[in-house]
Amino acid sequence: MNVNLYGTRGRWVMVDCGVTFADHAYPGIDLVLPDLSFIEDRLEQLEGIVITHGHEDHIGALPYLADDLGVPIYATPFTAGLIRHKLDEERIADRIDLRVIQPGAPFKVGPFGFEFVPLMHSIPESNALIIETAAGRIFHTGDWKLDDAPVIGKPVSAAQMTAIGDRGIDVLVCDSTNVFNVEASGSESDVRTGLGEAIAKARGRVMVTTFASNASRIQTLGEVAKETGRALCVAGRSLDRIIKVARACGYLRDLPELVTADAAMRMPRDKVLIIATGGQGEPRAALARVAEGSHQIRLDEGDTVIFSSKEIPGNEVAIGRIQNILAGRGVLMVTEKQAHVHVSGHPGRPELAKMYSWLRPELLIPVHGEMRHLMEQARYGLSEGIPQAIVQTDGDMIRLAPGKPQKIGNVPVGRLVLDGDVILPADGATINERRRLGVNGQISVAVAVSREGRLAGRPQVRFQGVPVEEERSAFIAEAEDAVEEAARGKSRDRDRLREDIRLAVRRCATRWTGKKPVVDVLVVEV
Structure with missing residues (x-):
């Protein structure tokens, strides 16, 4: 879950408002929400919510919390389209002030000045934020990578970033996810070759599972489908939604005409390519239902499933269960361990070093990742010449300026859970009772x-x-x-x-x- 609060002159602004997905510690729960009690007690001081990009861990809590917060939401067109769809599903879109901002266009939120800076990631319109205040200037990266040959969007240039650095960056709040990777993450264009080779070798139906939000990967698979003479089919509501929003924003316009699942099943097996959700083992996603035989799409012996996504830590068991079912049915599988079918959307050390050199911040605050990632980026940033680094944990309040940056307090943070249609404390009476019932x-x-x-x-x-x-x-x-x-x-x-x-x-x-x-x-x- 990503929720960041920046304060100045007695006013606050929120950056992102996401969810995470529950595990066995939360029986009967799918979604975990952030506890916003600190800012809910100060709603009259909250000016707005600014969204960096449209991944669930950055926007997923908005349908459940935005109405109570009651402030405008600022996002670029594609991200706003995804948010609007979520608000429509909860029937609250008419009550939320959603403001669409073009990348690069400065805008004000109370005493804060903002500017979206387009960076590459595994979803269109992922943006860093320049946050201007009277006390100093922050560069908040959001999720990002460097890609000199992106499939969607334009690559950021060294000149652009150096010019931002020349304005003076006091604080860099930076993605730490891949800080242990000694190589750059690689380009989305490179994946096209690997996917093309893997799909060309396949003799039966091919299903590629990837994150639905990765519109660049969808574009890549559309091009590979054309090259290999296969019709393109998509399986999964979230894929349908992403494609609809992307086309409305000018993306995926040259995607091949999609065939329905029924039509795909009537075609020769070597003439169809299916994009499906569920690569992380989600039990209700298309891949799991196909594996269990409860989907209209069927995979038979000799067909191929390509996992065009990284195995997220914690999902190994769920993914392995589905892979075992498929293996038992004679389905062939290809992962990033066997072929170059995926690149990460987060920066490795070479990309971090470039960002440091372009922006030349006075202070580094690592975010995104576990404590080992945050500590490692702090060490790495200092070794690359950044004067200071502070490792922050959930709830830490840090004074960035004026004066020496330092932790000045800790505020209550925690988790809420969405239980059916009810939001509850993650460690409240209901969930604790359910845990006891489940154990005893x-x-x-x-x-x-x-x-x-x-x-x-x-x-x-x-x-x-x-x-x-x-x-x-x-x-x-x-x-x-x-x-x-x-x-x-x-x-x-x-x-x-x-x-x-x-x-x-x-x-x-x-x-x-x-x-x-x-x-x-x-x-x-x-």
Whole structure:
């Protein structure tokens, strides 16, 4: 999740507002949102939200949080198109002030001056930001790389960047994702050759999975489809959306005419190329559904799947599961380990060194990546002649100017989760209860008692997720006996009765299983 706050003269501006995707630590949750309580307590001081580019980790929280923030959103045309689509889906587009800004056109947000600086990344219109304040000038890179031969967009020139540096950059806030890479990330144009060779060798259907937002890769695959005599088909709603927005903004205009999934299945197997979502193992994406046989597109023995994307850390198991299913069906697979079918959208060390030399900042603040990436870029930047570097962690408040840059405090930060249609604290009561249920199971006890406090009938015990398997009946009988023992001779104190029963049943379950399940007790007076 990317949420950055810059403040000056008592006013604030937000840069990006993204999401991350949940893992097993958040059962039943798909999306994790940033906790914006710090700025929500100061909404009258927030001037606007400026967006660097349209990836989910930079815009994904807007449909859920922008309405409450109630400030204008500034973005370039393509990014604005993606945001507008998301706002439409949530039916709040008419309530959000979305302002489209052309790259290179200066604009004001309260006391801040802004300028979008186009840089290359794996999505169109990725921009760095020049942020002007009375106290100093910041260059906020967003996600970026250098590409001398991009498929979409124009490469940034050394002269352009040097001219920005000549204006005086006080602070460089810079992408650290590939700081350990000793080589530059490479050009999107280079991938075309690798993809062309891999697809030309294939004898059956070819499915290429890539990030839906990578419009340059879609353009590349369209050109390869023409060269190899294959019709082009896309599978995945997010791909359809990206193509629609890209065409509306003047991109992908020469993409071959797309064929439907039904038409693709009727064509000779060696005459179709399919672009699909799901290269990170997402269970509901097109690739997973194709692998499991629940999609109208089918892959057979001898067909090929090309993974034209990097395996994001944490997704190895999910990706491996799908690859194993495909392998079992005789589908051939090609990854970046076997062929040059992907390049990163983030800068390696040579690109970082060029950026440092062009901008000549006084201070480097590494962002994007884990702590090891941030620390390494700080060391690297200092070794390349940047005078100062500060490694920031979530919640750190840093005074950039005037005076010596330093940390001056820490503010509350955290995570929220989207649970169905409800936004909850990531470590609140609901999610913690769900974790306990998932680990230990749950037992329900119903007890009828008279007004005098005596049991009126046999207690009823039911459970879910308690590991007794075929011994269910014996366990229930013993648990019911424990309830009767706990209730015998008790007073009319219903709270004490309920707690004694709960503890007795949990002790019984622990003897049987070693677990401590959640026990709910219902006492009915008859």
